[in-house]
Amino acid sequence: MSSNLRRGLAAITAFAFTAGPAVLAVPAAHAEPACGRPPVQYSVDGGADWTDGAAIPSPSGTVQVRLAGEPTAGCDYHVSLGSYETQGASWATSGRQTFLGWATTTLTREHYRDTLDVSGHLPHCFGELALYGVGGKYDGKDSDHPLPHYPDEPFSGLLIASWNGGTACPPKPTAGPTSPAAPTTTAAPASTTPTAARTAAPTAPVTASAAAAPSSGAPAPAQASATAAPVLAATGADDGLLAVTAVGAAALVAAGCAAAHLGRRRAARR
Template identity: 45%
Template structure:
């Protein structure tokens, strides 16, 4: 009987130890396989009455207020950053946008409990030609340096922002009116009345000898050299999205999908599933306590028998 009790006690301790070890081992892998999946995203330009998933926002009205929402419920701890940026430009489309200047932006993080939000750059709308970009990131593409900043968009060698969802190009040429000049007063002068002038017979001119105009000699022609084509190397930057070719003026096309940035979340730090980890830990603790109690009472019984 004591041998059976000792054998059962050892088995309980072994199982409890294994279960506890598994609970800690699963801490970093319980949900790592699932991670944070990409999510579909929709945007609206009319306050949520119509939701869109593709196409550009081109039109006469500048889309300075855009509503966004995730198509599905995100996994707990997953975060999806979405930003709306405003730029001035030199032309009404991507191919003629020229040098752009950052005007302002708005950003939001979509996650569990907040799957819809409104982005507003009304205070930073372009006055003339401009560009509005909706993209999946919290990076500010303002031409700044350092963490959190990125290069300005510039056709054709800087197709930022990357991870574009949708965009707008348009506007009108800035007014360059010149104020009219006021003419100065011009003094008027009385024109004198001519007095009677005696007429005189005009003598007939004598024949004037004609002189042959010399023919200019042939002037040698010089061929104008044809200028060689100059190419501009693409700017060095994030290569996650390819730059459009230099011969194409087609605007970048976005995708209605956002990837998660789970840095700093519980998933990123541990990857653990709280419910599953708790169950393992509790089970291991119970078996360990049971095994320990069995050892204690077995030893006490044996000492009493002797």
């Protein structure tokens, strides 16, 4: 039996040398606490009411968050709030999303409550607010931080709560065709002369010397110039007849003068 005992002790000793380090290493493997999903509650009314519901009741720009229950010592819980503009009022109709703003905090057992503020980046029309349990900013800048897009959300399955809603933006006014401005009409001074007559060159008076002859070669009738002296009309008598007439007229004048002289003398004698 002593030999059997010796063989048993040798086996136990060999097992202790091989299994001992592994047994001693087991507590070190569990030194890092298992934090898991952050046990977060949130409030949109300044801390009056707290919930862990999956639907944020209203699009509040400030969301208070806190760790619920007894947080695990040594764990850091990252909580973020992202604001997005969407193309629809629900997650299924959200379409293409546009990043507007983001806030993040780290909650611990000692710092178990904080406020996330995106009030300066709320959507004006259709939009989404996402409260999620990671510290990344999902703004679409790279493939590791994509924008939310139905049916995929980029928050690694750690979405705490979200809000979708809003109303459609009013259509942007489009500039219509511009009507040409009416030409400005300057009133012309009153005149009895038509415009064409005002612009035409004045017509010079036609004189007898400037009148052009007809193309047929026939002599044109003489026209009196406005400045020419009047021309006596010809009677058709020859020079002899004119001389006789002049002598007769002179004789009649002389006879008249003599009769008048005799008459004055007779009157003087009486």
